[in-house]
Amino acid sequence: MGIKSMIRFCYVTLAVILISTNASAMISGEEDYQRADTLHRLADKVYSLGVVPEWIGDSHYFWYKNRERTGSVFYLVNAENGEKQRAGTLEELKKLLPEIWKVTDKKEKKKPVAKDGKVMSPDGKWLAYIRDNNVYIASSDKNQGEEVPLSIDGTFDCFYDANLIWSPDSKKIATLKTRQANCRRIPLLESAPKTQLQPLLHWRNYAKPGDVLPVSVPVLFDVEHCKQIPLDTRGYENQFSLSLTGWREDSRGFTFEFNRRGHQQYIVGEVNAQNGMIRHLVDEKSDTFISYINNYRYDLNDGMEILWMSERDGWRHLYRIDGKTGEVKNQITRGEWVVRKVIFVDAGQQRIYFMASGLNKKEDPYNQHYCCVNFDGTGFQDLTPENANHKVILSKDRSYFVDVYSRPDLPPVSV
Secondary structure (H helix, E strand, O other): OOHHHHHHHHHHHHHHHHHHHHHHHHHHHHHHHHHHHHHHHOHHHOOOOOOOOEEOOOOOEEEEEEEEOOEEEEEEEEOOOOOEEEEOOHHHHHHHOHHHHOOOOOOOOOOOOOOOOOEEOOOOOEEEEEEOOEEEEEEOOOOOOOOEEOOOOOEOOEEEOOOOEEOOOOOEEEEEEEEOOOOOEEEEEEOOOOOOOOOEEEEEEOOOOOOOOOEEEEEEEEOOOOEEEOOOOHHHOOEEEEEEEEEOOOOOEEEEEEEEOOOOEEEEEEEEOOOOOEEEEEEEEOOOOOOHHHOOEEEEOOOOEEEEEEOOOOOOEEEEEEOOOOOEEEEOOOOOOEEEEEEEEEOOOOEEEEEEEOOOOOOOOOOEEEEEEEOOOOOOEEOOOOOOEEEEEEOOOOOOEEEEEEEOOEEEEEO
């Protein structure tokens, strides 16, 4: 065999090896996908997974669907005594105790509403709305009086927000005034759109560090005297966001939350409805970062106290804030673990129910447990002590809950 023939033979052999290798890799890849897909295809082969309760109205009964070897069946459970009844279909289940399935229509007091973007006052006498970027009011009785402008300085790029919030006594209106800014935009190419064969170009706002951002500040209007009450909002212009969070029930003021750009300061402010003075109820600061997405705030006694979640001691915990002074009355939870989520607050019993992680040193730190504690920090209880990750679903009145817990090495257990 000559040298050229040898070289040709080597090339052919190498090509065959590469093709075989690629084919083998493709087969292996397909097998991997098929094997992964069995997680879904074999899901129906697993019986009696965790209970997903559907609580029935205000009762202490719930039902759930369970997959068993004979097929899917339905169970009705009395949470008060644990008594369980079984049926083949949901319709059959409803026949067992028909009285608990009846829906009771509770008539709620309807709040005055208006159409066409106009917001009616709580007493039903006034309409507030935006026209030409300014705030106007008018009598809800079309036969009485003309519209009255509460502002005249609104423009296309510095306008008043249409989210007009009336005070409960119908004497004041709170909203935001926003100074618009041209935002940097980036192109996104949709390569295979459903509407056409050719790629589709999209543009998305994408501000970068240092860019000018829109700025929103709170504003207050006195409806009785048809005037705007000036507020000193200079300290809130370097913002990532600012949002209104409602009026106090006694109409003494309204609150807002301010997130400074850079996420190293987060403020809960209260605006005095009489003179426009702003005071800080919470002034959260950090040298690094405030996890603003997971913030939690609960106002007690019309803002006389505030339950607040913070990482100020290095761990995510709950604090009780004095709503008059802004001072911390006490730290409610503490320790080298974190509060993940507040489930509900029992203001009458002064008790908080929440999910927590990292409670037990010998456990997976990501396991969540359902816990409770008193406002003063006493009486802490882990209501789901099993070494596992817990998911709880409560009855409507929160007197009972179903707990489903599991681990990677422990199938779901329902209690």
